[in-house]
Amino acid sequence: MKKSITTILITLFSISSLLAQDAKEIIEKMMDQQRGQSSYTKMTMKVVRPTWTRTMEMKSWSKGTDKYFLVLITSPAKDKGSASLKRQKEMWSWTPSIERTIKISPSMMSQAWMGSDFTNDDLMRGSSVVEDYSHKLLGKETVNEVECYKIELIPHEDAAVVWGKVITWVSTDGLYNQMKVENYDEDMYLVNTLNNSELKELGGRTIPTRMEMIPAEEEGKKTVMIYHDAKFNQKISESFFTQQNMKKVR
Amino acid sequence: MIKNTTLFSVLFSLLLFYSLSTTAQEEEKVSKFKENFVADGYIKYMQTIAVQKDYSDEWFIDNLFHNRLNFKYYAGDKWTFGLSGRNRMIYGASPKLVPDYQNQFGNQDQYAVNMSYNWLTGESFVLNSEIDRAYADYSTGDWQFRIGRQRINWGVSMIWNPNDLFNTYSFFDFDYEERPGADAILIRNYIGATSSIEVVFSPSNQFDYYNIAGLYKFNVWQYDFQVLGGYVRENYHAGAGWEGQIGGAGFKGEATYFIPDYAGEDASVVADISLDYTFKNSLYLHTETIYNSNGATSKIGAFDPSLELTPKTLSLSRFAFFNEAQYQLTPLTRIGVNSIINSNDLSYYVGGNLTTSFSDNFELLVFGMFFFGDDDSLYGQGGSQINWRLKYSF
Numbered sequence: 001m002k003k004s005i006t007t008i009l010i011t012l013f014s015i016s017s018l019l020a021q022d023a024k025e026i027i028e029k030m031m032d033q034q035r036g037q038s039s040y041t042k043m044t045m046k047v048v049r050p051t052w053t054r055t056m057e058m059k060s061w062s063k064g065t066d067k068y069f070l071v072l073i074t075s076p077a078k079d080k081g082s083a084s085l086k087r088q089k090e091m092w093s094w095t096p097s098i099e100r101t102i103k104i105s106p107s108m109m110s111q112a113w114m115g116s117d118f119t120n121d122d123l124m125r126g127s128s129v130v131e132d133y134s135h136k137l138l139g140k141e142t143v144n145e146v147e148c149y150k151i152e153l154i155p156h157e158d159a160a161v162v163w164g165k166v167i168t169w170v171s172t173d174g175l176y177n178q179m180k181v182e183n184y185d186e187d188m189y190l191v192n193t194l195n196n197s198e199l200k201e202l203g204g205r206t207i208p209t210r211m212e213m214i215p216a217e218e219e220g221k222k223t224v225m226i227y228h229d230a231k232f233n234q235k236i237s238e239s240f241f242t243q244q245n246m247k248k249v250r
Numbered sequence: 251m252i253k254n255t256t257l258f259s260v261l262f263s264l265l266l267f268y269s270l271s272t273t274a275q276e277e278e279k280v281s282k283f284k285e286n287f288v289a290d291g292y293i294k295y296m297q298t299i300a301v302q303k304d305y306s307d308e309w310f311i312d313n314l315f316h317n318r319l320n321f322k323y324y325a326g327d328k329w330t331f332g333l334s335g336r337n338r339m340i341y342g343a344s345p346k347l348v349p350d351y352q353n354q355f356g357n358q359d360q361y362a363v364n365m366s367y368n369w370l371t372g373e374s375f376v377l378n379s380e381i382d383r384a385y386a387d388y389s390t391g392d393w394q395f396r397i398g399r400q401r402i403n404w405g406v407s408m409i410w411n412p413n414d415l416f417n418t419y420s421f422f423d424f425d426y427e428e429r430p431g432a433d434a435i436l437i438r439n440y441i442g443a444t445s446s447i448e449v450v451f452s453p454s455n456q457f458d459y460y461n462i463a464g465l466y467k468f469n470v471w472q473y474d475f476q477v478l479g480g481y482v483r484e485n486y487h488a489g490a491g492w493e494g495q496i497g498g499a500g501f502k503g504e505a506t507y508f509i510p511d512y513a514g515e516d517a518s519v520v521a522d523i524s525l526d527y528t529f530k531n532s533l534y535l536h537t538e539t540i541y542n543s544n545g546a547t548s549k550i551g552a553f554d555p556s557l558e559l560t561p562k563t564l565s566l567s568r569f570a571f572f573n574e575a576q577y578q579l580t581p582l583t584r585i586g587v588n589s590i591i592n593s594n595d596l597s598y599y600v601g602g603n604l605t606t607s608f609s610d611n612f613e614l615l616v617f618g619m620f621f622f623g624d625d626d627s628l629y630g631q632g633g634s635q636i637n638w639r640l641k642y643s644f
Contacts, residue, residue, distance in 0.1 A: 047581055054581070054610055076610040077290050078643035087443060090472055097320075097428045099403040103474055107498030107528040115581035242443040248389065250324075 023135035023151050027168070029176040031065040031130060033205065036232035038063045040203075043227050047116045050220035056114055061240060061249075066125040068241035072249055079114070085246040086124045094246045101243060110162045117192060117213040117223035121162045132159035133166065140172060143179040144197050147172045164188060177208055190216040203230035291319040296425060296639035300343070303621075303633045310343035314425070320383075328390050332400075334383035334428070335365075339375060346374040354556070356380045360417075361399065362433040362453040382431050396436040401429060402450055404465055404478065405504065406491045409572045410540045410564045412506040412520040413491045415463055415482045416452055418559045421572075421590075424617060425639070444469035450480075459484060476504075483560060484511045499527040506561050518544035520561055532578040534586075539572070540565045546594040549624070552631045566628060569593035582607045597623025597630050611643045 039062045047054045057075040062068060069086040073079045081096040084104070091104040109121040133153035141150045148169035155161035164186035171177040181194040192215045196208035211225040239245070294316040299309055320334040338356070345351045356366040356378035366380035385398030405411025409421050416432040423429075438448035445468040452461045463480020473494035480487050491504030505521035520543070526536040545568035557563055574588035583606040591598040604616045617639075621632025 049581070052582070054607070056610075076643065078292070078611060078613075078641075080290065090444075090469070092444075099401040103493040103495075103500070103502075105495045105498060105500030105526065105528070107500070110530050111528055111532060112578070112581065115578075239443065242440065243446070244392070244394075244440040244443075248330075 023137040023149075024130065026137070026149050026151060026170050026176065027133075027135055027153070028065075028130055030168075030170045030178050033176040033207070034178065035062045035065045038232070038234055038236040040229075040231040040234065040236075041227055042229040043225055045114075045116060045118075046224045046226075048220075048222050048224060054115065056116075061236065063236055063238065063241060065130065066128045068238065069124055070241055070246060070249065071123065073114070081250075083246045083249060084124060085241060085243065087241055091120075091124055092243060092246065094243075096247070099247075101246075106160055109160075117215050117221065118225075119162055122213075129153060129166075129168075132156055132161050138167075141169060143169045144195070146177070146179050146199075148179050163191070175206060177206075179208065192216055202227055203232045205230070205232055286324040288322040288324075289320065290644060291317065292641055292643040293317050294425075294639055294641045296637055298342075298635055298637045300635040301633055303631060305634075310347070312340055312342035312344050315339045315341075316425075318428070328388055330387040330389070332383050332385050332387065332398075333381065335379060335381035337377075337379045339377040341375040343374075345372075345376050352376050359455050360430065360432075360558070362455060362457055363399075365399070382428065392440045394436070394438040394440070396438075397434075399431045399433050400436065401431040402434060402436065402452075404476070404491075406474070406476070406493045407502050407504055407522045407524045407538060408526070408536065409524070409538045410522045410570075411504065412522055412540075412561045412564065413476070413478060413489050413504040415478070415480065415487060415489075415506070415561060416450060416461070418561055418564070420559055422619070425637070442468075444474065452482075454483070463487060478506075481511070485509060485562075486511065496525070499525055501525055508562055516544065518542065518562065520564060522564075534574075534576040536574045536576075537572065540570050542566070542568060545569070549595045549626050550628070551626050553628045565592075567592035567594040592623075592628050595623060595627035595630075597621070597627035599629050599632070613641050615639045615641065 040059070042059050043057070045056045045058065055076070056073060056079070058071055058073050060069065060071040067088060070083065072083045073081070083094045085092045085094070093102050093104055094100070095102070104120070110119050112118070113120050113123045133155050136152045138150040138152050141148055148171050151168050151170060153166040153168060155163065163183045165184040165188060167182040168178060169180040171179055177196070177199070179196050183191045185191050192213055195212045195214065196210065198208060198210040199206050200209045202209060207227070207230065209227040213223045215221050296314045296316065298312040298314070301309055315338065317337045318334070321332070323331045325331065340355060352368060352371045355376045356368060358364050358366045358380060365384065366378060368376060368378050370377040381399065383399055383401070385396050385400045387394065387396045402416040403414070404416070405414035411418070416434060417430045419426070419429040432452050434450050434452035436448060436450050438446055440446045447464070447466045449464045450462070454461060461480065461482040463478060463482055465476055465478040467474065467476045469475070473492055476491045478487065478489045486509040487506055489504065489506035493502045495501055503521070503523040505519060507517065507519045509517045520540065522538065522540045524536070524538040526534065528534045542565045545565055547568050550566060553566070570593065571591045572588065574586060576584060576586035578584050583604065586603045587601065589598060589600045600620045600622070602618045605613060607613045615638070617637045618635070620634045621629040623630035625631070
């Protein structure tokens with residue numbers, strides 16, 4: 001009897017540790033599916049409100065899942081040429097008309113990205129979903145007809161993270177596509193929901209090409225991001241992600 | 251004058267060529283040219299309504315029509331050519347009442363070469379075109395060489411920049427978003443991803459004297475630092491600046507030490523420190539203080555608008571304090587208040603601003619400026635003004 005309890009306990013422990021391990025691995029594979037060793041994307045962002053919409057176009061480049069990131073705005077005219085650079089934990093923005101580089105302070109990370117429902121942190125990945133959170137597999141659920149792992153992410157205490165809790169849904173079909181995200185504040189209230197859909201082949205991968213960020217309890221408001229072009233695992237040097245290149249990339 | 255006219259014909263033909271180029275025969279060449287040729291700009295209309303200190307019932311109204319054009323041509327990987335300028339027409343009280351306004355409006359005294367031209371002047375209007383960027387840029391590997399009229403942006407703070415040796419700008423000149431440039435030769439080497447060293451050589455107005463200075467930028471402990479030194483406007487300069495964070499707040503500062511190379515003026519230091527914080531609800535608070543060791547500690551009379559603006563004259567008072575709060579009311583509308591207080595005579599300025607977007611490229615700005623103080627104080631005679639501006643970018 002004693003022996004069997006011990007066996008059960010040991011089995012339980014190993015299952016839970018296996019699950020914890022799995023959850024982190026799933027998130028790592030999800031990040032790899034989204035960004036690969038490197039990525040290039042071209043996208044349109046639409047901020048939608050009941051009485052108006054605003055449209056913006058941009059290009060982005062990344063290397064390592066969240067180490068290096070560069071985003072360039074190509075439209076509308078008034079913001080064209082503005083760029084933001086992330087290197088490790090530091091971020092800068094570039095305003096071409098006045099030849100000015102500004103260092104982005106941590107308090108700016110929770111701010112809306114160009115007036116949208118995405119924060120700077122969402123877009124620039126100021127925090128790392130792999131390193132800055134602990135992960136727990138909650139089970140499986142179907143999202144948009146795609147079966148997904150449901151994973152809870154709780155930020156480490158010392159991590160500079162915008163959210164109090166994140167729940168994310170990752171497809172179980174072996175592609176590890178992120179299909180849905182719920183972001184909660186420190187008081188565990190739902191702040192916004194990200195819905196990913198329209199799986200298409202871009203850059204040799206089947207990925208969701210439409211992302212909708214919907215603020216909680218605010219009817220008729222959302223930001224839609226549509227991918228037009230993507231390339232993955234292309235050779236891109238670390239020297240692409242420099243202040244020099246931020247100023248001249250186009 | 252001939253030089254100016256030639257310059258403008260070039261600019262105009264460029265624009266004409268750009269618009270006609272679609273009908274040209276060599277389609278492929280043209281499409282390649284179009285891919286590498288970028289033209290943009292905006293049209294603005296601003297009305298300024300000013301009243302005097304005593305709120306007498308006379309209003310002073312200026313109407314400013316403003317068109318900016320930016321051209322850039324990427325000739326291969328290494329060469330880039332830039333040309334930007336603005337056409338402005340002001341009509342109203344200022345040309346009529348301010349002495350010598352016609353000559354002051356498009357004044358380019360701070361540049362070595364004059365690239366400003368008044369097409370038409372009348373009793374109450376001026377029509378002026380001026381070029382504020384005109385350069386050739388050669389970049390190869392880590393090296394960058396840029397010659398011509400360009401902005402040398404060495405400042406790190408938001409309001410006052412003691413490190414901005416070559417093209418100082420005034421906070422109150424809010425309608426000049428691109429800020430002035432300088433006629434200069436820039437040689438820059440990017441020694442790392444976030445570090446660079448550069449030397450700038452710039453002749454003064456009419457080539458009276460020459461300026462040279464160097465800047466070294468580097469990044470350690472998640473801070474950007476810079477040190478600079480040089481000989482500018484017959485003063486030896488030594489300066490430093492930083493940009494980093496304390497907690498979540500942005501923490502910036504810069505200082506420059508000036509040693510005049512002429513008799514009759516003491517060495518001085520101008521220093522600036524800035525803190526800003528953005529709350530989760532988008533409320534942005536920013537405080538900045540400037541110190542001028544040669545600044546006045548008692549009343550020195552009203553501010554003289556014709557005074558040459560240099561890092562030394564950013565603040566005429568020993569201290570000046572800037573504070574602002576900005577708030578994103580909706581994704582389309584931003585409102586804010588800001589103020590400056592001079593320590594020498596306690597005169598102060600208060601401003602209120604609102605920007606709202608009507609469409610992707612069309613926006614409205616309203617900026618009220620109110621000046622207070624004793625009659626013989628820096629801001630005491632400033633009165634009040636409301637500016638409203640429509641801007642369409644293309």
